[in-house]
Amino acid sequence: MKKFSLLATIFATVGLFSSAVAQAEIKPVTLKFAHIYAAQDHWGQTAERFKAAVEERSGGKIKINIDANGLTGDWPQSIEGLRMGTNHIVLQSVGALDRYAKSAGVEAYPYLIRDMDHYRAVYNGTVGQELYDQITKESGFKLMGAAYRGARYLTSNRLIQNPDDLHGLKMRVPPLRMYRSTWTTLGASPVPMGMAELFTSLQHGMIDGQENPLEVIKNVNLFEVQKNVAETQHTIGAMTLIYSDAYFKKLPEETRQILQEEGERVMKEATDRMIVEEENMKQFLIGKGMAFNAVDREAFGTKIQAMDAEFPELQVWLDKIRAVQ
Incomplete structure (x- = not known):
């Protein structure tokens, strides 16, 4: 038992060391996150969860400042802010990008998503990724993660x-x-x-x-x-995290990986929370x-x-x- 305890301690120490090294390699950056929702509601809390997850995983090297309640304007103005560089992340529906990419309009198409099983199969599967890639190609915006926005x-x-x-x-x-x-x-x-x-x-x-x-x-x-x-x-639509694709590509690989992985995880969790909240x-x-x-x-x-x-x-x-x- 002592041998296994020693091995566990060694692996834990190595893991902490690797994490510390990874954090040390991350270049400091501050990102401005804009959305139109109240800080205390579902989407405001989703933004806060994303901020906390990214800052913790990066050891504070990636800082996210959130402007809630439409502080930087309504959602079209917030998205335009991504182009101008005044915003770096926006939380909004996939369909909000239909003025930039015709393919994005499919998110709001009625009676297209049959139920939540179908929703997950689409947005967490290959077709969802293909759709996101096409929207990026047409619009210049990168989409990250999908969260059920409520029917x-x-x-x-x-x-x-x-x-x-x-x-x-x-x-x-x-x-x-x-x-x-x-x-x-x-x-x-x-x-x-x-x-x-x-x-x-x-x-x-x-x-x-x-x-x-x-x-x-x-x-x-x-x-x-x-x-x-x-x-x-x-x-039955989807919310997503939106970036300027050109800006996102300029970020270091370690930073992009953290934003991508935490974004996808937090948005999936937001789906589960919304299902419960919808019944409430x-x-x-x-x-x-x-x-x-x-x-x-x-x-x-x-x-x-x-x-x-x-x-x-x-x-x-x-x-x-x-x-x-």
Whole structure:
């Protein structure tokens, strides 16, 4: 037993020595990390976990300063900051890059990701890496890791169970082509507008519904102006860490390795946490008087297939993702 204890001590000492040597070889660098989320919410905490992991593993040689709450601007401005060098890391959805890379738009495609098993198989597999490589090629941005951002749900003051129930429903959508096409195809009357106008527009009856992840529905108190939550789960998307590819390539190999490995690990953990939080948020909203109802997802998914013709530039990715088992 003493012999094994001695060997264990030796291996532990060697491991600590190797770690110390690796940290000593890392060149000091300070990275600016920007996101639009509150520091205490899910994505704010994900950023903090990434910062802590990188700084600990690098022995403090890699420092990360976080600007939360959109301090450097909204998410488009934050991403532009990567190009200008005022930001080094941004936490945002994959689809946020669709203005730079058409392929990125596939992240927001409705009824494409079937469930969480399919999500993991896509984003943690070869197809996900191929998609990331293509986005980098088109946009000049490097994507790192994937975290389930929470499915998007439809809320309204009428019961929605199948696409026919959407007829005449005026609903707010983000001012992006993908969302407009989604709800036009399904039979609703989408009204593009920013988040700042959403609550008051619902409050005064200018629109009848909207769609968002449960996190947003909870955080902006939509339970005060909406009663029904249709479990459409029409988009199962991914958040990612975004860098300027040119800047990232200039970083030392040891630094790139730490950022890559810790980024992927932290984002996978964020997926697991979001699954738990999503159920907690559902129960919170029920407690606030919102009623959740199941929908005929097969009917929604069948009707949305007509949208493929509007996005021929995405067809190769639609086919690849749908084929993942």
